[in-house]
Amino acid sequence: MRSLAAVAASLALAGCSPLMQGSVDTLSAALSGPPELVVTRDEVVARPYYQLRLDSPWGSAVMALGRVEGSREYWATSSGQVLLIEHGLVRRAVGFPETLEATRFVDGSADPFAAGLHRIADGATHVRELDWMPGYRHGVRLHSRFTRGGREAVEILGERRELLRVDERIEAEGGAFRTLHSYWLDPDDGFVFVSVQEPVPGMALRIAQLRPYRDAAQ
Numbered sequence: 001m002r003s004l005a006a007v008a009a010s011l012a013l014a015g016c017s018p019l020m021q022g023s024v025d026t027l028s029a030a031l032s033g034p035p036e037l038v039v040t041r042d043e044v045v046a047r048p049y050y051q052l053r054l055d056s057p058w059g060s061a062v063m064a065l066g067r068v069e070g071s072r073e074y075w076a077t078s079s080g081q082v083l084l085i086e087h088g089l090v091r092r093a094v095g096f097p098e099t100l101e102a103t104r105f106v107d108g109s110a111d112p113f114a115a116g117l118h119r120i121a122d123g124a125t126h127v128r129e130l131d132w133m134p135g136y137r138h139g140v141r142l143h144s145r146f147t148r149g150g151r152e153a154v155e156i157l158g159e160r161r162e163l164l165r166v167d168e169r170i171e172a173e174g175g176a177f178r179t180l181h182s183y184w185l186d187p188d189d190g191f192v193f194v195s196v197q198e199p200v201p202g203m204a205l206r207i208a209q210l211r212p213y214r215d216a217a218q
Helices: 004-014 018-028 041-046 213-217
Strands: 051-056 059-069 072-076 082-086 089-094 099-105 125-133 137-156 159-172 178-185 192-197 205-211
Touching (some): 041 205
Antiparallel strands (some): 082 089, 099 125, 137 159, 159 178, 192 205
């Protein structure tokens, strides 16, 4: 199994399109006030890889799918940012000021993302643990409660979709960390098209599928 860093390195060696390079430059220049990232459907369709858009506190980028291992998807930029996403949830993140090392559900709490958020009961609760750097904070326990919303119209690259919204209110034990995740998903199969997540404190991410890997099975 290759590490997340290796995935990013292999993507960098393979080179990147002007769209990808522009996205990387935008992310790298975030602290100096990057211009808004504009991505068109034609640009996405013209590139031979699966893509998502990432908006973060440090800027925006289009990420390419570098590797798939079972249900785990490794999305990367050529400058070294990598997200491991599984069933719509960010499980690991490297190349950012904070590094999410691991995510795991504990205390007999089944993984609700693997089961599909379209099936989750309103008010369901789950527990997971995180490991992140720097400072190697290991086993930080998060308690979450899910709330089912209604269907909302979401536009991605000019295409309008009616998606089910599910919110996840998260609180770390001791109350040191509170956040809200929101997921917009296909109400029929649970595929997450858009999400707002804060995998670790200060890493607020918005992720939108531009050319989903899901398309490979369709």
